[in-house]
Amino acid sequence: SVSVDERLQLLHIKDDIGSTILHSAASRSATEVLEITLQSVSSDKRLHLLQMKDSYGGTALFYAVLMSTRDTVDMILPSVSSEEKLHLLQMKDLQGDTILHLTTNKSDAESAEIV
Numbered sequence: 001s002v003s004v005d006e007r008l009q010l011l012h013i014k015d016d017i018g019s020t021i022l023h024s025a026a027s028r029s030a031t032e033v034l035e036i037t038l039q040s041v042s043s044d045k046r047l048h049l050l051q052m053k054d055s056y057g058g059t060a061l062f063y064a065v066l067m068s069t070r071d072t073v074d075m076i077l078p079s080v081s082s083e084e085k086l087h088l089l090q091m092k093d094l095q096g097d098t099i100l101h102l103t104t105n106k107s108d109a110e111s112a113e114i115v
Helices: 002-010 021-027 031-039 043-050 060-066 069-079 082-090 099-106 111-115
Strands: none
Touching: 002 021, 021 060, 021 069, 031 043, 031 060, 031 069, 043 060, 043 069, 043 082, 060 069, 060 099, 069 082, 082 099
């Protein structure tokens, strides 16, 4: 059995562009992986994992929105409190864009709607 500390260490592993398992799951709409990962950690650790940025400054939520994956966004946002949700939505990537900027830049009504 894997301890809580070992699980957290595994969830912090990044690839060569700084992506974690949450980044990968969100960008691939791997909702089962995302659900298991989010449920496997406490709420304070969950927020920390969701705040992790890759080398482009993107979070898992950024990639869920970029890929227009409603199921993934709908899984991430309810997993945190309202205050934490606001914080995640206000985070900026290296270009200085927030998630709302990304949806506007895409001119994609569905992306804007899912946020």
